[in-house]
Amino acid sequence: MLYREAGQFKTNYRADQAVFPIRQDFIGIAALLAVLFLVVPFTFNDYWLNAIMIPTMIFALAAIGLNILTGYAGQLSLGTGGFMGVGAYACYKLVTIFPEVNVLIHILLSGFFAAGVGFLFGLPSLRIKGFYLAVATLASQFFLEWAFGRVAWLYNYNPSGAIEVPNQYLFGVAIAGAPASSVTRYIIVLTIVVALALIASNLVRGRFGRAWMAVRDMDIAAELIGIRLLPTKLLAFSISSYYAGVAGALMVFMWLGAAEVESFDINHSFLILFMVIIGGLGSILGSFLGAAFIWNLPILLRAMPKYFGADINAATVEHVQFMIVGGLIIFFLIVEPNGLARLWSIAKEKLRRWPFPY
């Protein structure tokens, strides 16, 4: 009864093509955003913001990036970690070279450096497909890791090899570095992620998104319709890397405060890929669900014994956690190979017809 589009008539194509054509969806998202912006900052403590909300948002952004490339354009990539690193190191260099420019601008600009690198490593995609392309992107991952570790100019010849975030202020409020409060950083991350997610959803619904999906589903037919494969794939690589780059910059400047090569290693590429697969390939919403699931499940499991008052030593908890997370991932893939986003849309479809079975 609550969720039904009956009676919501569309009288023009504009209304029919809106992001949320069903009114309840629109109300739901508006309410969710209101809670995220207005309630969460004042009720969540530092631990919740730092350990759960901020990283979930940042990984969701990276997952959106990879989803554009893998989920929409169908190009498998294992280089996300490296592209995030490009964003982070670019932002770090920009901040040291132009310290007077606000860091927020640098964060958004650093994505363009990642986009450029993504463009370059996307060039082989014209000739290579599927698993072979994944191996090519793996090469980019290893090359970039090498660069972050060996090119001392990138980390300003810091003897520890790490990049550290200098203190940054906007209108007298600390926004990056040690003095910045978690609430401030959370609001910044949330704003950027929501804005970029909205842009991504605009893109995938328009002609570029359709071209990506056409290349993904049937590249021969796409070519004969007049879609040029290389520009389409390269655009997907660039935009995907832009998102990864901004996510990487946010990760260092708004969350970790410092980073080194290990923060952008192959494990992160896999982590983001798992988020995309679990969340749902070809779904913006799925990127958020996947990131929330993969990031928060271990935290939840770790906290479990404490809530039940069980006294289990930390090492055991760690092992059990790995087993349960692995098991759950396999369970979800068997139950719904198309990811959490698909489960959500099935639930909505059922709700629309409720109480009738079909």
Add this chain to the structure above:
Amino acid sequence: MSAAEAVEANGAQEKILNIENVSLSFGGVKAIRDVSFDVMKGEIRAIIGPNGAGKTSMLNVINGFYHPQEGSITYKGETRQDMRPYIAASQGIARTFQNVALFRGMSTLDNIMTGRSLKMNSNLFWHLWRWGPAENEELDHREFVEHIIGFLEIEAIRKTPVGRLPYGLQKRVELGRALAMEPDLLLLDEPMAGMNLEEKEDMSRFVLDVSAQFGTTIALIEHDMGVVMDLSDRVVVLDYGQKIADGTPDEVRKDQNVIDAYLGETH
């Protein structure tokens, strides 16, 4: 009066496509050997032949997916050694495939909208915000696509992912996607394969309507001889990559070579 007769009545027979002495081989396999034929503007031209005769290869040559080793292709008065897919598409050649080649993850509407790709040119900047030119362009093309959806009577499935549709409807959506390109030359690769009688009748009606209403030139491959003889103005017959007959359905039906190719002969 069929389209070809109409053209003849005007006294101006205009060739939209002329294939001359085309040969295509893959390594040692000769798929097409020295085939020449033409397609007149506005007619329905059938290409028939037994399995493996090179019919689909011929279509692939026409829209630039295969590049013949010999011969030339003259399209709209321009002679080329071979076509390129992008040039073929932008010059108004559209096609459907023998095994449905729809974009399975997308809805009917999005599939047909994708057919408008070449007509859309609003830039990335506006698409980021889905505002101004980007949105207006989407709406204009949506309206055009809705005309095609109405023409093909698939209103009820416009939001359904095509992967879920039955085969007959998928074929119809694929025709819709090709029509969305507003083609001058439409290549149909077995549009009625695997259909039941009713679906075949529907599809035949759509093919005739496309020809009559939009004036589109159609070249089709089909195995159902009843359909071919009824629909087409002229028929070209291929066998083992060679042209063995060319003419009106009646001429072709009586041709001894054609009868031999289809019924078999003792070598």
